[in-house]
Amino acid sequence: MASMKHKKAEQTRARILSAALPLMLEGGYEKMTMRAIAKQAGLSPGAAYYYFETKEHIIHAFYAQTHEEHRLACREVLDQAKTLQDRLKGVVQAQIRISQPYHAVSKALFKVAADPNHTLSPFSDDSRELRHRAMALFDEVVRGSKTKVSAPLADYLPGLLWMFHMGIVLFWVHDSSPQQEKTWRFIDRTVPLLIQLIRLSKLPFFGSALQAAIALLDDFQFLRLPAADAREPEVENDTTAPPLRGS
Template sequence: MTQPPAQRGEQTRQLIIDTAVRLFGEQGYEKTTMRAIATAAGLAPSNAYYYFPSKDHLVQEFYTRIQVAHREAVAPHLAVQSDFGTRLHAAMTAGVTAMEPYHAFAGKFFRVAADPSSASNPFSDESEPARTMSQAIFRDVVGGATTTIDPELREVLPELLWLAQLGVTLFWVYDRSPGRGRTKLLVDRAVPLIDRMVGLSRLRVLRPAVREALSLYRALRN
């Protein structure tokens, strides 16, 4: 039976993405061209360019794939856990797990993504869809927690947790320990600290400092 065009198109897209991920790992991001990806996938270059006009567009699909895997990995934990620290630990651990298949080329890729002018930069306009997906995961972490959180902090906490996850990601990129054990240690030790700071933010004596810190964060992000 002949496949519908939409289904064939989706299979072709996935073939291109899978091929690109493999070549990035074998050759590095910078040395892998769209023509090489098309050839390795058994496609005409024009066909590959039809779905992805550039490698930057491929990278956004790569980001989206990671966020989908992150969401799927953490969802069962968020469905049964209500403590903020437990939910955050599950989210950060699931994020690392979702990235692990790409560790082989993550270092080379990061050098490109770290360029502020690159469309692959996680803060770029092009990365906004994946960034929104990631922040939505942490919004669920916060929103489903029964732990009392300062209302003003709660508003921006998902964004702050996303930034913390970026820090974990950077550490993971350069982690060469067996099984990424040092990254696991970072998450295990950092989450209780974040949990404690979130709890302390409710104290009346610390509210002025918390408000000042949040004001600074808003000023920097705008």
């Protein structure tokens, strides 16, 4: 097990990732074989498995990396934009901008993500930490804006916005228009719609329907953002995987 007491371990881990990414970019998921990665990193295949439980865990590490990039890019947005609409749009656009270089490859990423079965799905328990970190971003989107949200919705709004965000990414993955321009237009169109919906939800008019809709969400526990003090502490540039097998 890679306990990293000896710091060389972390380097090796990073080396494997650095070896894997170009292979992925060149030949896609299939061509990125464990043997090729190992050779490129100057290791035997078995060693790679010492650091990554599975080939797909390498993908997951990429996922975590771009998530960090995204968080960084969001700081800027969240410091500037004041309205809920601008903040939301900014955060979502940042994600797409960050991911652009990897578009050709992201289908493989999403393949892992979309599989409900899989430990590495964003909805799974194993991805909880990453998910919560992403949801915290949307919590900040809401809190930092002047828009007030009524209590029952407020609890779920970060989770809902995260889901919206996942929807955008899903769209983007499928989007084969040049430069993924359709995705940008899609964002421009859906964000205002969503904001409007949130506004409308305040009208007493919607009371009963909203109530019903929110009651539904109780069946989606993973959408709940735990209280800030109960969350895992933020780690500096943590692209580290969970403990490896056997530990």
